[in-house]
Amino acid sequence: MAKTANWRIFIICIGVAIFAWLINALGKNYTSIINYPIKIVYRLPAKSRKRAKNTPDKIKIQVEGLGWDLLKFKFRKTSPIKIVVWVYHRRPYITKYEIMKIFRKSKNTFKVKKILIDDAIRVYA
Numbered sequence: 001m002a003k004t005a006n007w008r009i010f011i012i013c014i015g016v017a018i019f020a021w022l023i024n025a026l027g028k029n030y031t032s033i034i035n036y037p038i039k040i041v042y043r044l045p046a047k048s049r050k051r052a053k054n055t056p057d058k059i060k061i062q063v064e065g066l067g068w069d070l071l072k073f074k075f076r077k078t079s080p081i082k083i084v085v086w087v088y089h090r091r092p093y094i095t096k097y098e099i100m101k102i103f104r105k106s107k108n109t110f111k112v113k114k115i116l117i118d119d120a121i122r123v124y125a
Contacts, residue, residue, distance in 0.1 A: 026067035033062050033116065034073060036103075037080035040123060052092075052122045059117055061103070065110025073110070081106055085123050093120035 035058040042051055057080075063070070081102055083094060096115045103112040 026071060028067060029064060030067055030070060031062065031064045031113065032070055033060055034070075035059070036061050037078060039080040039082050040121075041082050041084045042123075043084055043086050055121060055123060059099070059115065059121075061112050062114040062116060063108075063110040064113050069109040083121075093122045095120045 037058050038056065040055050083099065083102060085094070096117060099115050099117075099121070100112065103115075
């Protein structure tokens with residue numbers, strides 16, 4: 001009987017220690033690379049330009065944030081960042097700089113450090 005009680009106390013102590021470690025570890029800042037969903041929305045007249053067919057639905061970004069925020073991103077469904085293409089957008093692509101501005105305006109709990117795409121996203125054929 002005494003041995004069983006000792007094992008129970010030991011298991012409870014290990015559980016409390018793991019819980020305390022987890023709270024401490026997730027409270028620190030981490031840098032990670034994540035695939036963030038994007039949605040390209042066209043605000044163009046029907047005949048103005050042809051849309052690109054192979055636009056990505058996710059883009060790789062390097063972020064920095066608390067472990068809690070990165071864990072929430074991993075397990076929750078995140079609404080995509082909308083990239084709006086207007087009539088006056090003269091280039092057939094959207095640059096990293098423009099995408100970074102859109103991410104900075106969004107209400108994310110982590111900081112976007114870098115956009116990890118080649119050069120730009122093609123939006124017109």
